Amino acid sequence: MNEKVKAKVKELLASGRIKGFWGLRTMQGNIGPFLFSSPDDLDELVVGDRERPGDTRYPLNKLLVNLARCYPEEVFGVLVRGCDERGLKTLYSWNQLNPEKVVPVGIACPQELAEACECLKPFPDEFVAGEKAEGSEFVSVANVESLSLESRLEHWLDQFAKCIKCYGCRDICPVCFCKECTLEKDDFIHTGDLPPENPIFHLTRAVHMAGRCIDCGLCNEACPADIPLRTLYKKVADIIDEEFHYRPGYGDPKEKSPLNILGEAPKH
Amino acid sequence: MTTKRIAVMKQLLAFTGIEQDRLQLEWVSAAEGPKFAQAITEFTNLIKALGPSRLKVAA
Numbered sequence: 637m638n639e640k641v642k643a644k645v646k647e648l649l650a651s652g653r654i655k656g657f658w659g660l661r662t663m664q665g666n667i668g669p670f671l672f673s674s675p676d677d678l679d680e681l682v683v684g685d686r687e688r689p690g691d692t693r694y695p696l697n698k699l700l701v702n703l704a705r706c707y708p709e710e711v712f713g714v715l716v717r718g719c720d721e722r723g724l725k726t727l728y729s730w731n732q733l734n735p736e737k738v739v740p741v742g743i744a745c746p747q748e749l750a751e752a753c754e755c756l757k758p759f760p761d762e763f764v765a766g767e768k769a770e771g772s773e774f775v776s777v778a779n780v781e782s783l784s785l786e787s788r789l790e791h792w793l794d795q796f797a798k799c800i801k802c803y804g805c806r807d808i809c810p811v812c813f814c815k816e817c818t819l820e821k822d823d824f825i826h827t828g829d830l831p832p833e834n835p836i837f838h839l840t841r842a843v844h845m846a847g848r849c850i851d852c853g854l855c856n857e858a859c860p861a862d863i864p865l866r867t868l869y870k871k872v873a874d875i876i877d878e879e880f881h882y883r884p885g886y887g888d889p890k891e892k893s894p895l896n897i898l899g900e901a902p903k904h
Numbered sequence: 905m906t907t908k909r910i911a912v913m914k915q916l917l918a919f920t921g922i923e924q925d926r927l928q929l930e931w932v933s934a935a936e937g938p939k940f941a942q943a944i945t946e947f948t949n950l951i952k953a954l955g956p957s958r959l960k961v962a963a
């Protein structure tokens with residue numbers, strides 16, 4: 637996997653097609669994001685499979701947004717899994733990135749990761765390494781739905797009560813790009829409370845992610861309190877699909893989110 | 905846009921265990937006093953029938 641990606645990045649950098657490449661690199665035994673700029677300096681490049689596939693992921697496309705804002709004329713490459721590509725497409729459709737200035741280098745995730753993620757499409761449209769795994773259903777959502785209304789509330793209130801309001805879920809989110817965040821506005825949510833207003837804080841974030849969340853699961857991984865945020869946002873994505881036949885990042889990026897344009901009325 | 909948001913929100917409430925009928929959307933202009941009164945009466949009756957929210961009991 638690493639070698640195939642290296643070869644591709646080497647070619648892109650050597651030909652001058654891209655100015656730099658956002659990838660991952662080993663540093664003193666750890667893995668972190670790194671902006672590669674020389675074709676001769678790719679030895680440490682990795683795809684982020686430390687002990688298990690995909691156990692070291694970073695929101696590289698979020699870093700790319702920041703970089704592209706500083707160098708709007710340059711073309712950059714970026715390492716993408718299926719979810720990262722969905723993130724890119726969503727960022728294109730919200731005009732946060734210019735697709736002409738981005739060259740994604742794709743890798744496909746193995747079956748074990750696709751199942752752990754309950755990922756509908758564990759591969760980008762094009763990839764240089766890995767093999768296409770089968771998509772997986774949202775079992776965690778079905779599990780919550782099998783509960784009574786009362787038990788659902790109890791489940792979520794217990795989960796949300798663990799929140800230490802570190803904003804990690806928001807800060808790592810590749811599609812959280814608002815300059816001002818409602819979660820920090822006292823008019824909407826009491827900002828001093830711990831745990832933050834339950835369930836308002838989490839429902840607010842869930843609604844703001846509607847039509848944008850691409851189900852990468854980074855929020856869930858970042859959460860120090862192990863709150864199953866991904867399950868909540870998976871449900872939001874299901875709702876948006878049912879109501880508007882739209883799943884962010886799966887279709888043509890020219891298609892806008894139903895919550896970004898007036899468009900058709902909801903189905904229910 | 906509001907119609908869309910409310911449709912999403914109602915389902916999200918149901919998923920998190922809150923009766924979705926507690927959220928209603930009604931369009932009433934400033935010139936429609938009786939319609940407003942009727943909407944509020946109906947909503948009040950609905951909420952009374954649902955009883956206190958378990959969210960409030962939990963708090």
Ligand code: SF4
Nearest residue numbers: 718719745750753755
């Ligand atoms: S969400 Fe899908 S594409 Fe992303 S890491 Fe998991 S399996 Fe791979």
Ligand code: SF4
Nearest residue numbers: 799800802803805859
């Ligand atoms: S990452 Fe977890 S603990 Fe931190 S704000 Fe988000 S939900 Fe709360």
